[in-house]
Amino acid sequence: MLVSAKQNLVTPLPKRPGEDPTTEAAAGLQSAMAQALQNNVQSQTTQVQESATQQATQQVSEATKISDNVDEAFAKTRVNLQAVNAPLPDDVKDRIKDGSATAEFKDYMSKTPEQRLRDSILKEMGLTQEEVDQMPPEKQEAIGEEIAQRMQDKAEIAKAEKAQQSGDKDKAQVVDKFLASL
Numbered sequence: 001m002l003v004s005a006k007q008n009l010v011t012p013l014p015k016r017p018g019e020d021p022t023t024e025a026a027a028g029l030q031s032a033m034a035q036a037l038q039n040n041v042q043s044q045t046t047q048v049q050e051s052a053t054q055q056a057t058q059q060v061s062e063a064t065k066i067s068d069n070v071d072e073a074f075a076k077t078r079v080n081l082q083a084v085n086a087p088l089p090d091d092v093k094d095r096i097k098d099g100s101a102t103a104e105f106k107d108y109m110s111k112t113p114e115q116r117l118r119d120s121i122l123k124e125m126g127l128t129q130e131e132v133d134q135m136p137p138e139k140q141e142a143i144g145e146e147i148a149q150r151m152q153d154k155a156e157i158a159k160a161e162k163a164q165q166s167g168d169k170d171k172a173q174v175v176d177k178f179l180a181s182l
Contacts, residue, residue: 114151117151117154118147118151121146121147121150121151122147124150125143125146127143
């Protein structure tokens with residue numbers, strides 16, 4: 001028997017897909033890893049989208065609240081403006097005459113200081129000039145004397161306060177001079 005010393009070298013032919021179990025296992029693992037990675041990316045994307053959606057919803061909610069507050073303030077202002085332009089009740093009109101604070105102020109400022117003082121004294125007494133004019137002459141005279149007496153008292157009080165303030169200034173000057181000399 002003859003034995004050949006030559007070794008037969010056999011070159012394996014390339015295998016078709018599906019014939020090599022190792023390649024098939026590697027391809028399966030690779031596709032499983034790719035699928036897991038894709039699922040992970042999708043879940044993270046979904047979480048980010050949900051977070052962004054929640055944040056956007058909160059911002060819209062806050063903007064809606066602000067808008068509602070602005071609308072409410074506008075409505076209140078409009079109601080107040082309508083109330084200002086609404087006609088005044090008769091009892092209020094009687095108190096403020098023609099219904100204008102400006103007119104009342106102008107009327108007050110057109111009076112002399114003596115007239116203002118007389119009106120304030122009448123108010124303290126709970127009377128108005130119209131009520132005094134409707135009284136009999138004896139009562140008008142008595143009220144006139146009372147008003148004159150009160151005006152004189154108020155003038156004396158004002159003089160005393162002025163003298164006290166000037167006395168306080170003089171005392172302050174003396175104290176300042178004393179302290180400066182120390």
